Structure formats: structure tokens, C-alpha cells
Amino acid sequence: MHTVRLPAEPLVVIQPNKRWSLLSFKDIWAYRELLFFLTWRDVKVRYKQTALGAAWAILQPLFMMIIFTIFFGRLAGVGSSGIPYPVFALAGLVPWTFFSNAITASGNSLVGSANLITKVYFPRLIVPAAAMLAGLVDFVLAFVLLVLLMLYYQIVPTIQVLFLPVLVLLTALFSLGVGTWFSALNVKYRDVRFALPFLIQLWLFVSSVILPSTAIPPKWRWLLLLNPMSGIIEGYRSALFGLPFDWPALGIASGLTILTLLYAIYAFGRVERSFADII
């Protein structure tokens, strides 16, 4: 311990209506260890509290894959580009499960951390971000299942597999954007909690998880471009199975991801300071 020296300029000035600025990123960087600890807590608690623990990460996409295969396997014959349907479906389900779990967890994270938010200061963005990052552990486990299934079907990835990290990053950023926006909305409108599961169900059908985008009539296919998840999931398949990339779709997906994220951070920042008063 040592005695403290006072700086000449105030370290912090507290005043109303401070505009959202890049300063908050500096703040988040200063609190990066908290981000790590909150993520670590989420992972640890989930695996401690559930009987099956880590198995859930695998069971969820596995059973979805089995059901999809039973119901849609034959339908998809043409569309799945020569890839056996179970692998085709799982390659979509693994990122999809991550996305849907991440936005659910992030979306409910702020309200769930009310006791922290009303008692301690830290950049609030850390809360939805930690909830999203905790989902990455499940994602990795589910990915192992996908690799095993690819081995079983003897699918050998090409050099394109190197593109995978970019796709994971895109998925994470898009989840963060959507989750952050919902988490802020949830503080003010508790409807979000009920709307989210419903929204996720609908979203699944337009994300090229069950059927490839080519199964949709060409007239309507442009609509899928508005959904970054569709482009991203098709991207996973291209990277894993050596199929040609749909660059325009991926490009639009990346652009929309960045826009979503920026908008979410902006919207979050605008209401961040009043969270403690209304939560």
C-alpha cells in the first residue's frame, strides 16, 4: 500500500447527457478483465448447474439434425449439392444454434444482471458481450460433433476451410449486434423476452438452415440477402465442403453485420445511462 497522489485534472467528470463517444471503448478496454470473468462465470455456472452439462451443447443441434433429416432429408435432395443431408443440416445448425442461444442470452442479460447494474459501475456493454462470448464454448463443442460427422461421411475440406475463422467472427459480431440491441430494448420493454423465442423460430426458416437458398424461387431469393444469417450459414457450408462461395451474399451479410453492430452500440449507448433508473 502507498499513499495516493492527486492528479491535476479530474480523472472523471460526472455530468448529465454526455454524448456517446469513442471514449466508451477506452472504458471497455479498461474493463476487459471483467468481460473475461463474466464470460467465465456464465460458462462455469451453466456447466455446474445442469446435470448433462456440456452435453447440452451437442444434444441440441444433434436432435434438430435428426428431426430435420427425417422430415426434410428427401426434399432437399437436389439442393444439398451432393452433400449428405445430415452433414448439410448440421453445418447450418451449429452456427444457427450459436446465434439463437447467443441472442437469447444477450437479450435477457441486462435484465438478468439488474442487481449488478444498480450497484456497481462498469461499461454496460460488457454484459451482453459476455453472454454472447459464453456461447462460443458451446459452439466449439458442437463443432466437434460436426467434424466427427464429416469424418463419418468422408468429406475432406479444401483450402477454403481457412475462411472459417472469418465466418465465426461474422457470426459472433452479428449475434453481438442483435443481442445488444435486444438487451437494451428489454430494459424498457419486457415484451422482448416473449417476442424473442417466437422471432427466432421464424428466423430459422429464412436462414438457409433447413434448405439451401437455391430451394427458394429465384423471384424471392433476393429477400434472403437482407438476412445476414442466410449468407453466413451458406458461407459455412462453402468453407467446409469446398463449394463455391456466394461472394455478393457474403459481402452484403458482412456489411449488414457491421451496420447492425454500429446501430446496436449507438442505441445501447443512448439508453445506457438510464438503465439503473428504469431496470
Add this chain to the structure above:
Amino acid sequence: MASIIRVQNLSKQYYLGGPSAPYSTLRESLMDLARKPGRALRKNGNAPQIWALKDLNFEIERGEIVGIIGRNGAGKSTLLKILSRITEPTTGHVELFGRVASLLEVGTGFHPELSGRENIYLNGSILGMTRKEIESKFDEIVAFAEVEKFIDTPVKRYSSGMYVRLAFAVAAHLEPEILVVDEVLAVGDYKFQQKCLNKMHDVATLGRTILFVSHNMGAVSRLCQRTILLDEGRIVQIGPTPEIIQTYTVSNSLGRAEYLQPTAPDKAMHLRRAAILKDGEMRAEVGYHENFSVHLEYEINRDVSGGNVGIGLFAADGACIFASADFDVHPELLELREPGYYHADIDLPAQWLANGMYVVQVYLSSAAGAVVYDCPEALVFTIVDTGTPGSKYGVKRLGILQPMIEWRTERQNP
């Protein structure tokens, strides 16, 4: 010396109900928008408002421990929340010349499933410690909390006393330049509370600044040199602690001869009634020449061993005159209290307390050593001057006590 905290024209307004009720539903917002588009967009049109704080101005110097006192709703918590950046002010601003850590609650973010060790890291980082700091203080924290044996046990298996000790231990090892503390000392058993007070005192002697909100005037007067008295969001007075506590005690109550509590069947021990009695009659004023008693009624709902019922008597400036517990004279009560309804009368002698206002604290603590009940201001009474030794001759004597003591005076040289 330079100021470490500068508060200028600080105000905070809250909206009560109205369009920005605690939280609204989407439907309400959409309907508002449909009904009166202009108003809904101009947020909080004419919702009732309340100023939780109004035009606060003060400065605090480095190394000071400053108390903040006032009635419930005076704005103490709002002030702490603004200083710890949990909520933002409506107008005015605060300049902080140092890192702030706030302790509005012990154990913020503790997770019951995680072990003591894991929670130390989690809670430490939530309170703003770096991993390195936590690592270097880890052993100290564990020793302070006295939980060495259970450090790898999930905290949900901890007794409430252990839980609170661990939570406070983490907080006590924060080393910010400014520490903001809210009422957290009202936890743990008496011995641990003393340990916490001492720790805070040590922290301050190292040049750190502490803002301390409490209802416990004894703790405030022991710890703080200066105190701020708030009422209805405004500063009533800032100054030396004894003066301020006196103002507060006198303004706050014209005496309270009886204190009643509804039932709380889930507690092992529960205080039902406290009163100042003179010949069976409740009195908020007692003459200097009268003896009187403090009467307590409490319930024991299950066997309690190691339990303790005590009172503390405080002068208006917060100084503790004495504390007393029932097992002092009845050690058997320490071993076992069986379920039932109990009465206790503590007789206080006449011609003993000087005239003035006094506060009686009542506390009950159960076997685990945790305070199950602590009411720092259960009773307030006045000793009326019916001819104290000094006043008889028009002199104001020094001292809280004005006892009539026997003087054996003999002339030695006849």
C-alpha cells in the same frame, strides 16, 4: 489540501409513474404514440417529478472520512449512486480526482454455485480490481474473512455469517483513492463489525477518502470527522460530526417511546416491541430524578443457542454511552433459548444521565453470530432537567453523565 471530490449544483430528478413508469410495455408505447404522437415523442410530457437531490455543493479533501446521514428518502443513496456513476445527474457536475470504488452492497455479483475462491475473483473484478491485485491480496482476503477451510466450497453452503464476511473481505481490500460505502457495516456479528470499522479507519489513514452513509450514528461518530446532513434532497448542514449528529437527532425526533414490529415468522428471533417505561407507563420524556426502564418483547421461534439480546445507549451526538447484553447477568441464556414470547426489562438508574436526548439501539443476534435484528434508533427519549447538579446553580456541567456520586469528604486536621 486539495479537494478530491468537487460537487457543484448537483441535482437529480426522477419521474414518478407517467409515461416513463419503471418499465413500460411496447403496447403502451405504441398506444401512446397513436393517441398523441407529439407528446409521446417529447418524452415524459407531464409526469409527476421529484427532485431526489437539489443543488448540492460541497468539496471533500483527500484522506477525509465523511459521513452522510439523513432520514430515509433524504437522497443519501441517490448521491452515492451518482458518485459511483451508476446513475447520472440531471444537472450539475462532479469532478473526481481519483479512482472510485463503490460498495453499495456487499457480495455484489456473488454466485451461489461458485466456490469462495471463484467468487473472490469474480467479485473483485466486478468491484474494479485487476486480476493481479486480486492474486496479490488473495491470502489476506481469505484470512480476513476467516474462511480458509471452506475456500473451495460453493458459497451456497456457507453460513450467512461466513458469506457476509467473505463478501466484506473482498471489498475491504479494494484500494481505490475514493471509497463510497453504503450501510454495509450493518452485517455480521459485533466482533466482525468492529474489525470492518478498524479496517476502514486504516484505509483512511493511508490517504484514501471514504464517503460513508449510515443510520448507525455510533459508527458515523467513530469513523467520520466531518458529516453531511441531507434532508429532502438538500444539504441541511455540513460540519464536524458531533454537531451534525446532534442537529439530526434533535430535528429527527421528538422522542419515540415505543417501537413496534409486525411478525416475521421465518426468523429464529424477532423483536416485537421496545418501549421506555416509567411505572408501566410509556414515556418519551423522563425526569432527571426518575428511574425508568427499557422494555423489550421478542419472540424465539426455534431453539437458539449462542443468541444475544442487547441494547446500546447513545447520546445525541452519536457517542456510545454503554452497550449491554442479557447474557452478561444470565449466562444460561447464551446456551439455549427455547421458543416462546419473552419480556426483558433493563432498569436504568435515576440521577445519572445528564439532560438531553438519547437514542436506544436494540439488537438481536442468533447462534451463527449474525445480527438478525439491528435497529440503531429503536427508541429516542429525553432526560428533562428537573434540577441536575449543575443547573441548580446555573452552571452547565461537562459530560454526558451527571451522576449523583457519593463524596466522602472528611476534614483531616481538627
